[in-house]
Amino acid sequence: MIAPPKPDLITVNIDGREIAVPKGTNMIEAARLLGIEVPHFCYHPKLTVAGNCRMCLVEMGMPALDPATKQPLVDPTTGRPKINWIPKPTIACFTNAAPGLHIRTATPLVRDCREGVMEFLLINHPLDCPICDQAGECKLQEQATGYGRGYSRFVERKNVKPKRTVLGPRVMLDDERCILCSRCIRFCQEVAKDDVLGFVDRGSYSTLTCYPGRQLENNYSLNTVDICPVGALTSTDFRFKMRVWFLKTTPSICTESSVGANTEVWSREGVIHRITPRRNDEVNDTWMADSGRLLYKLVAAADRLTEAKVAGAAVPVDEALAKAAESLKTGGVAVVGSGRSSVEEQFLTRQLAATLKAPAWLVSRVGQGDGLLISADRNPNVRGALVTGLIQALPAAQLTDLAALIEAGKITTVLSVGEDLAAAGLTAAQLGKVAVIYLGTHADATSAAARIVIPTLTVFEKNGTFINQQFRLQKFAAAVPGPQGVADDLATLARLLRAAGGPALAGDVDGLWVTLAAEVKQFAAISYASLPATGLLLDATEFAGLPFAEREALHFKPVAANP
Numbered sequence: 437m438i439a440p441p442k443p444d445l446i447t448v449n450i451d452g453r454e455i456a457v458p459k460g461t462n463m464i465e466a467a468r469l470l471g472i473e474v475p476h477f478c479y480h481p482k483l484t485v486a487g488n489c490r491m492c493l494v495e496m497g498m499p500a501l502d503p504a505t506k507q508p509l510v511d512p513t514t515g516r517p518k519i520n521w522i523p524k525p526t527i528a529c530f531t532n533a534a535p536g537l538h539i540r541t542a543t544p545l546v547r548d549c550r551e552g553v554m555e556f557l558l559i560n561h562p563l564d565c566p567i568c569d570q571a572g573e574c575k576l577q578e579q580a581t582g583y584g585r586g587y588s589r590f591v592e593r594k595n596v597k598p599k600r601t602v603l604g605p606r607v608m609l610d611d612e613r614c615i616l617c618s619r620c621i622r623f624c625q626e627v628a629k630d631d632v633l634g635f636v637d638r639g640s641y642s643t644l645t646c647y648p649g650r651q652l653e654n655n656y657s658l659n660t661v662d663i664c665p666v667g668a669l670t671s672t673d674f675r676f677k678m679r680v681w682f683l684k685t686t687p688s689i690c691t692e693s694s695v696g697a698n699t700e701v702w703s704r705e706g707v708i709h710r711i712t713p714r715r716n717d718e719v720n721d722t723w724m725a726d727s728g729r730l731l732y733k734l735v736a737a738a739d740r741l742t743e744a745k746v747a748g749a750a751v752p753v754d755e756a757l758a759k760a761a762e763s764l765k766t767g768g769v770a771v772v773g774s775g776r777s778s779v780e781e782q783f784l785t786r787q788l789a790a791t792l793k794a795p796a797w798l799v800s801r802v803g804q805g806d807g808l809l810i811s812a813d814r815n816p817n818v819r820g821a822l823v824t825g826l827i828q829a830l831p832a833a834q835l836t837d838l839a840a841l842i843e844a845g846k847i848t849t850v851l852s853v854g855e856d857l858a859a860a861g862l863t864a865a866q867l868g869k870v871a872v873i874y875l876g877t878h879a880d881a882t883s884a885a886a887r888i889v890i891p892t893l894t895v896f897e898k899n900g901t902f903i904n905q906q907f908r909l910q911k912f913a914a915a916v917p918g919p920q921g922v923a924d925d926l927a928t929l930a931r932l933l934r935a936a937g938g939p940a941l942a943g944d945v946d947g948l949w950v951t952l953a954a955e956v957k958q959f960a961a962i963s964y965a966s967l968p969a970t971g972l973l974l975d976a977t978e979f980a981g982l983p984f985a986e987r988e989a990l991h992f993k994p995v996a997a998n999p
């Protein structure tokens with residue numbers, strides 16, 4: 437484990453309470469540390485400050501100095517430093533910590549400011565919260581309740597603006613709800629680097645739109661929906677499908693690449709309805725790619741494997757497991773693990789390969805990195821396979837060595853833990869020469885050719901950990917139960933290991949971490965339960981010389997000079 441460096445601290449005073457905050461912290465964040473909410477709309481911690489909504493107005497003051505000595509003056513009544521309060525309110529989002537800075541967030545002036553801002557924002561905003569898709573997570577609704585005056589003096593007709601405007605393939609705009617905070621515009625300019633949104637027209641007629649001939653279609657477009665504080669931007673996939681208060685959230689990790697973006701899986705009664713990013717300032721900030729949000733559709737895909745099979749006939753999972761154990765005892769076994777498997781599964785796969793004295797492979801998947809949150813390595817957990825010892829070198833995309841051993845008649849049984857062997861280069865003739873045991877989630881050429889198929893769980897249906905490109909160990913949890921008839925991967929591997937004459941290891945994540953902490957030096961003193969939600973950085977010195985495929989991206993710098 438590696439400890440992060442300590443920042444420079446500055447002491448500020450908020451509502452009479454002092455707090456030391458890192459240099460550069462603005463007053464919204466400083467107040468948050470004291471449990472004080474400064475309401476805001478346009479400010480977002482990961483975007484530049486626009487200062488256009490004025491909801492965060494506070495009173496600000498600095499210690500008064502003696503003009504002659506430049507020393508702080510003391511208030512004789514309190515014995516404390518005298519504060520010069522600025523007569524006009526100031527915006528907290530654009531006020532950074534300075535030594536001795538004082539702010540007041542709960543005075544009559546501040547309350548008046550908030551009520552005034554809310555009144556102006558609601559002038560043209562529809563008051564139809566019950567039918568709005570943002571209901572339940574709308575900042576405008578929440579802050580109208582918390583900081584508004586509670587009634588409207590507006591008797592004129594509201595502006596009518598365009599509805600259901602298609603901004604791009606995944607994002608829809610209801611313009612009359614937009615409060616012109618510009619978060620979406622700044623996100624596209626600053627994070628997605630796709631300057632595509634802007635305001636046209638003036639005053640009450642200001643309208644958000646795409647530049648002429650352009651669409652909001654970059655692979656990060658749905659982040660604008662996440663950060664829109666009102667119901668103006670909605671996801672075409674999720675819009676009006678489910679009320680958010682019915683949904684429970686489960687922390688997860690995106691498996692799209694080795695970035696390991698932290699995510700939240702939203703589900704109800706065993707069905708997943710959406711995936712959104714979970715904030716991790718060391719990995720993905722508050723963002724994730726659109727493509728990763730659709731991965732939940734694999735759970736209920738038509739080609740999902742839900743029946744164990746032996747020689748093409750459906751059998752109970754226990755029977756398929758017994759047949760697989762028998763088959764593995766015949767010798768001539770090869771094991772193909774996966775960079776998509778969890779650390780725990782990879783550890784058991786390595787134990788199984790060692791017990792069977794079988795060579796083990798992994799299959800690499802390398803594509804183009806986008807320099808942001810999709811890395812070149814499209815496996816989420818190749819580093820897990822290195823740390824657990826399943827592999828010693830980086831994998832290749834094709835199983836050429838395994839193919840040669842099959843051709844030479846040295847391998848007669850192949851256990852694939854979630855990898856499509858055909859996609860990894862084994863021909864139909866080679867697959868026909870061996871008995872394939874396939875543990876997998878979806879039908880493919882390998883499941884079709886396999887003698888034994890054991891259906892397993894997707895990442896959304898199990899607990900586990902991955903190690904991302906930074907060598908950060910991160911955990912995910914089961915959001916929904918697996919379909920009936922599907923086996924738990926870890927329990928299956930633990931049973932196969934036991935049947936092969938290996939050690940009796942736990943087939944659950946918590947139990948297995950006792951062994952992992954004892955046997956893998958990078959995991960010493962770690963347990964699954966105590967692993968922080970933001971993950972733990974592991975010591976990767978041992979692997980620094982490997983030519984990993986990833987290039988520089990958000991919060992990531994390659995350690996070794998990649999060729």
Ligand code: SF4
Nearest residue numbers: 614615617618620664
């Ligand atoms: S659409 Fe939403 S995020 Fe964009 S400017 Fe309007 S309120 Fe802000």
Ligand code: FES
Nearest residue numbers: 476479489490529
């Ligand atoms: S949050 Fe909008 S002006 Fe400060």
